[in-house]
Amino acid sequence: MTTKKISHVGIAVKSLDAAVPLYRDVLGMEFEGTEVVAEQKVKVAFFVSGESRIELLEATSPDSPVAKFIEKNGEGVHHLAYEVDDLKATLARLQTQGVRLIDSEPRRGAHGTAIAFLHPKATGGVLTELCQPAQG
Numbered sequence: 001m002t003t004k005k006i007s008h009v010g011i012a013v014k015s016l017d018a019a020v021p022l023y024r025d026v027l028g029m030e031f032e033g034t035e036v037v038a039e040q041k042v043k044v045a046f047f048v049s050g051e052s053r054i055e056l057l058e059a060t061s062p063d064s065p066v067a068k069f070i071e072k073n074g075e076g077v078h079h080l081a082y083e084v085d086d087l088k089a090t091l092a093r094l095q096t097q098g099v100r101l102i103d104s105e106p107r108r109g110a111h112g113t114a115i116a117f118l119h120p121k122a123t124g125g126v127l128t129e130l131c132q133p134a135q136g
């Protein structure tokens with residue numbers, strides 16, 4: 001088994017400015033700041049929850065996956081991310097198992113992580129991200 005824990009839960013929001021106070025001030029979670037992840041066309045805000053995080057996602061362009069998701073579903077839970085030790089090896093194994101991947105190679109995620117998505121049609125309707133922390 002290669003998944004270690006839930007890395008984060010991704011939640012699509014229309015506006016980080018509008019959503020941050022709920023998590024920081026009402027739910028009282030530690031706010032780690034924001035980051036633009038250009039390749040994914042999102043700006044994210046992270047909050048600590050035990051060993052895991054909540055990742056709020058705001059679209060940075062109308063063709064962002066998050067903009068399309070909100071257009072169709074409104075704001076809400078967008079994906080679940082699991083931490084893995086060796087993303088390349090995990091993707092190779094999933095390919096031999098015939099799992100439909102969105103990303104067959106690691107891509108750049110927030111805070112220097114390597115990430116890859118599995119297609120929600122292969123994972124019971126839950127968009128699933130695998131995430132390998134930055135080295136060091």
Ligand SMILES: C[C@@H](C(=O)O)C(=O)SCCNC(=O)CCNC(=O)[C@H](O)C(C)(C)COP(=O)(O)OP(=O)(O)OC[C@H]1O[C@@H](n2cnc3c(N)ncnc32)[C@H](O)[C@@H]1OP(=O)(O)O
Binds near residue numbers: 037055
């Ligand atoms: C910063 C980084 C990090 O953590 O470090 C991130 O998280 S970046 C997070 C943002 N990046 C991503 O999400 C990248 C991966 N996502 C994608 O490539 C895309 O969003 C897809 C999941 C392939 C969906 O794109 P597509 O253009 O095909 O949209 P679509 O509306 O036609 O969707 C095709 C089918 O998938 C379903 N679908 C779409 N998005 C979904 C989601 N988030 N959760 C569950 N199901 C979903 C739709 O309802 C539809 O099902 P029906 O056919 O039954 O209606």
Ligand SMILES: [Co+2]
Binds near residue numbers: 010055079
């Ligand atoms: Co994510």
